[in-house]
Amino acid sequence: MAKPRVFISSTFYDLRQIRVELDKFIEGLGYEPVRNEEGDIPYGKDEALQAYCYKEIANIDVLVSIIGSRYGSAGIIKEKEQEYSVSQLELKTALKEDKQVFVFIDKNVFTEYETYILNKNNENVIYKYVDNVNIYKFIEEIKALPHNNNIKGFETAEDITSYLREQFAGLFKQFMLDNKRVKETLIIRDIENTAKTLRELVDYLKEDSQGKDEEINRIIRINHPMVGRLKELLNIHYNIYIEGKRDLEALLKARGYKFNPIEECWERTFNNELLKLFISEDLFENDKLKYIKASDWSDDFIKLEKAFLQKDDDLPF
Numbered sequence: 665m666a667k668p669r670v671f672i673s674s675t676f677y678d679l680r681q682i683r684v685e686l687d688k689f690i691e692g693l694g695y696e697p698v699r700n701e702e703g704d705i706p707y708g709k710d711e712a713l714q715a716y717c718y719k720e721i722a723n724i725d726v727l728v729s730i731i732g733s734r735y736g737s738a739g740i741i742k743e744k745e746q747e748y749s750v751s752q753l754e755l756k757t758a759l760k761e762d763k764q765v766f767v768f769i770d771k772n773v774f775t776e777y778e779t780y781i782l783n784k785n786n787e788n789v790i791y792k793y794v795d796n797v798n799i800y801k802f803i804e805e806i807k808a809l810p811h812n813n814n815i816k817g818f819e820t821a822e823d824i825t826s827y828l829r830e831q832f833a834g835l836f837k838q839f840m841l842d843n844k845r846v847k848e849t850l851i852i853r854d855i856e857n858t859a860k861t862l863r864e865l866v867d868y869l870k871e872d873s874q875g876k877d878e879e880i881n882r883i884i885r886i887n888h889p890m891v892g893r894l895k896e897l898l899n900i901h902y903n904i905y906i907e908g909k910r911d912l913e914a915l916l917k918a919r920g921y922k923f924n925p926i927e928e929c930w931e932r933t934f935n936n937e938l939l940k941l942f943i944s945e946d947l948f949e950n951d952k953l954k955y956i957k958a959s960d961w962s963d964d965f966i967k968l969e970k971a972f973l974q975k976d977d978d979l980p981f
Contacts, residue, residue, distance in 0.1 A: 921941060
């Protein structure tokens, strides 16, 4: 499984120990730290510095930018009358690529930044904690961004790792919530698609069955499981239609059955046998045949009992 790649961006010499501690912290989480002093960043001479930054930042998940007192001298580029160091360009690229970014600024630098804001138009001011006023110009630029400017002050590496531990835990929780929402969204989408299909089916049936309601009801009742059971017990080899009790009574009387109110069954004598047909009242509602799915049908709804009748010449006297 791919590990989250965390890019550590800062000037090197003044923040070397903090970078080492941060590297250990990230590896301890099971993530992959990326540091340019380890040769992870293939800066070369064949392309502009911006091109190398874009290539590498595109392959990371998180960028941790640490801003200290030194500006850095390697790879200075100029954009719109302002110079940027390599670490600043890395941060600008990550922000432009909408990567998850955490910015940490040395507390002394962060405090003196307020002095810069009050005196930024005065070129004669000498600042104590930075070697180049461009550091403050860059902080001003990133603080002005409308989003993704998570900026914290720090004194020690522990300040950074403690904050990142909480933020990574929060990101993981947010990932779990987002993943749950994705699943819920997919379920809702499936329900909506099913509902849409059902609506289309209903509309089709409405259009296709205008004036055919009676025909549909007839088809339903011909295929009612009760009809199949009666055809089996009464040895009927043609389609029959039963809408309610009146149709049932007419069918049974036509086949020689009479209703016995005492035993609440239909009776018929045939070939010296007494046939008793018991039909459950649960099959009807207000004398109309209820629709019952085949899966809900039980043969106990309709039962046929046979009893042998003795002839007079069978008597023992």
